[in-house]
Amino acid sequence: MIIRVLPELENRDQWLSFLRREQPYCLVEQPECLVDFQTHFLQLTLFRQDHRDPERYTLGSRNSMQPAWDLIRGCNWSLSAIIDGLSQLDFGSNVRDNSLLGLHGDVSVRKRFASERTLLPPTASGLFKPLNRLPDQWSGDTLCRLLANEQWRDWQAENEEEAISPRALLLALQQSCDAWQVARHGERLLLRHAGKPMVSFVPDPTPPRPRLVDRDL
Numbered sequence: 001m002i003i004r005v006l007p008e009l010e011n012r013d014q015w016l017s018f019l020r021r022e023q024p025y026c027l028v029e030q031p032e033c034l035v036d037f038q039t040h041f042l043q044l045t046l047f048r049q050d051h052r053d054p055e056r057y058t059l060g061s062r063n064s065m066q067p068a069w070d071l072i073r074g075c076n077w078s079l080s081a082i083i084d085g086l087s088q089l090d091f092g093s094n095v096r097d098n099s100l101l102g103l104h105g106d107v108s109v110r111k112r113f114a115s116e117r118t119l120l121p122p123t124a125s126g127l128f129k130p131l132n133r134l135p136d137q138w139s140g141d142t143l144c145r146l147l148a149n150e151q152w153r154d155w156q157a158e159n160e161e162e163a164i165s166p167r168a169l170l171l172a173l174q175q176s177c178d179a180w181q182v183a184r185h186g187e188r189l190l191l192r193h194a195g196k197p198m199v200s201f202v203p204d205p206t207p208p209r210p211r212l213v214d215r216d217l
Contacts, residue, residue, distance in 0.1 A: 055111065
């Protein structure tokens with residue numbers, strides 16, 4: 001699956017655009033989490049700064065998506081507000097007794113830890129070292145290193161209906177590398193997902209610009 005990466009979900013238009021997708025499932029950069037709308041339930045997986053297993057919240061109703069929808073709207077269409085409210089709930093008692101998120105009726109809220117080893121936050125790209133030279137054979141690791149450090153040029157979508165950004169491709173390779181294939185076409189690399197051409201680009205081993213610059217004080 002290609003996982004879309006959104007910078008935020010903080011207003012009505014962003015939520016409606018997200019929910020219109022065939023698969024309402026995405027990574028959000030700020031706050032860093034995985035958002036998954038599963039029929040009647042909104043599932044939020046929060047990545048933690050201490051690198052422990054992410055916290056996963058499931059909110060909604062068995063009978064209708066309306067309670068989850070009401071929750072989003074009641075928090076002024078702000079994912080940050082929903083997450084702030086969840087962090088203050090007392091899961092040692094009936095969370096519906098807490099008016100913080102306006103929970104009522106048949107809505108349920110569950111919390112657990114997600115332990116999937118392939119579940120990675122958007123900032124995981126910072127762990128990859130840049131390439132010093134182009135490899136003879138491309139692997140998932142070398143492709144991730146190249147993408148994480150923006151060592152490419154002339155990015156071209158092969159499928160306009162499913163155009164994918166470099167960040168989204170990086171995360172997709174980290175989550176399900178086996179579903180992708182890479183082939184050389186002259187100086188270009190062509191990547192296919194489950195056999196379907198998705199994107200091509202020219203790899204460039206030029207070292208990336210430093211992210212931190214020393215300055216004299």
